[in-house]
Amino acid sequence: MLNKKNKIIYVGKAQSLKKRLPSYFRKTQIDKKISFMMGQVTNIELTITNTENEALILEYNLIKRYKPRFNVVLRDGKSYPYIHITTDQNFPQLQFYRGKTNKKGKYFGPFPNTSAARKSIGELQKLFLIRQCDDSTFKNRSRPCLQYQLKRCSAPCVNLITQEEYLKDVDASLLFLEGKSKKVISYLIERMDIFSEKKEYEKAAKIRDQIKRFKGIEAEQLVSEISSVNLDILGIASKFNMHCVAILSVRNGKVLGTRYYFPKISGSPGKDKIQHGFLSQHYVNEKNAPSEIIVEYNVQGREILEENLSTHSGHKVKIKNHTRARRRKWLDLAKTNANQGLKIELAKKTKINVQLSELGKVLDIKGNISRLECF
Numbered sequence: 001m002l003n004k005k006n007k008i009i010y011v012g013k014a015q016s017l018k019k020r021l022p023s024y025f026r027k028t029q030i031d032k033k034i035s036f037m038m039g040q041v042t043n044i045e046l047t048i049t050n051t052e053n054e055a056l057i058l059e060y061n062l063i064k065r066y067k068p069r070f071n072v073v074l075r076d077g078k079s080y081p082y083i084h085i086t087t088d089q090n091f092p093q094l095q096f097y098r099g100k101t102n103k104k105g106k107y108f109g110p111f112p113n114t115s116a117a118r119k120s121i122g123e124l125q126k127l128f129l130i131r132q133c134d135d136s137t138f139k140n141r142s143r144p145c146l147q148y149q150l151k152r153c154s155a156p157c158v159n160l161i162t163q164e165e166y167l168k169d170v171d172a173s174l175l176f177l178e179g180k181s182k183k184v185i186s187y188l189i190e191r192m193d194i195f196s197e198k199k200e201y202e203k204a205a206k207i208r209d210q211i212k213r214f215k216g217i218e219a220e221q222l223v224s225e226i227s228s229v230n231l232d233i234l235g236i237a238s239k240f241n242m243h244c245v246a247i248l249s250v251r252n253g254k255v256l257g258t259r260y261y262f263p264k265i266s267g268s269p270g271k272d273k274i275q276h277g278f279l280s281q282h283y284v285n286e287k288n289a290p291s292e293i294i295v296e297y298n299v300q301g302r303e304i305l306e307e308n309l310s311t312h313s314g315h316k317v318k319i320k321n322h323t324r325a326r327r328r329k330w331l332d333l334a335k336t337n338a339n340q341g342l343k344i345e346l347a348k349k350t351k352i353n354v355q356l357s358e359l360g361k362v363l364d365i366k367g368n369i370s371r372l373e374c375f
Helices: 017-025 032-038 053-066 068-071 114-128 133-139 163-177 181-197 201-220 271-284 303-312 326-361
Strands: 082-085 096-099 106-108 231-239 242-251 254-261 292-294 318-321
Touching: 068 271, 082 114, 082 163, 096 114, 106 163, 106 254, 114 163, 114 201, 163 181, 181 201, 231 271, 242 271, 254 326, 292 326, 303 318
Parallel strands: 231 292, 292 318
Antiparallel strands: 082 096, 082 106, 231 242, 242 254
């Protein structure tokens, strides 16, 4: 949500916008803070994601980047949650944590809300079976707890795993939280092969299941999968001689959101022509162009445009339209956002036309009103 200065004042996510948005527009608003915030909102921008988990991560990235005023005011007043992994114990502990990050250990976050942090902790437990119990409980266990039965802990409290093996799982969980997916997979495969060679097939099977679970979770985390990469992904939609270009921006592996542009073009050009015109105008003097621009169609004069962008930005810029796997998913997401942006803009135009038609009836004007002048 943005104010009249086009400044982001609130970021939120919703599974159903149809259900979520009306709560902000109730005439008899009970929450005075929401009422005060909505008095300042002049525009609402949307970004569609593939999964709810992506939406959580995107919400976190936007809040961290823009620090919207009302994301602080409207929450519970507590500090943002972190994931904390202790480093001063023989069997490190995985914790949900709030407060100052001055205790020994590694911190990951902050997360935008409690559910985002707890969801990640749940994933870590399923993948790496790291304990969550406090030290007192850990020291006094005589048999495995329910977490072990649910396959969320390896029960180091009763020595069902060696310290060496447990610490390897902790190392893998740290790599996972740092976004080093390939290293995690390589590490797990290496361990599985070692157990297979030793004919410890039960342990090898457990790691095989870990790899399977990891790949499933990895597939849901498209938003933060491309680490240390800067790219723009262009999606284009056209309908009724109106065009929308959606730019999905990724900086340092994090999605910052989607920007929408509605170029005015005469006639009915193809999307490849719209793409070419937009690239040559939007990026021609861009000093902060990303290292990679993903587009759907082939680009005429690609080398010249890349050279121009590289010169202005001070680093090499590549424009790519042959995408596979991960980047193809990004492109599909940008196209989905472009279609949604176009629908919203068309709805605005339709509403304005209806209003002008009603005004024409009131003023007894024959024909369509195409222009208003106010004095």
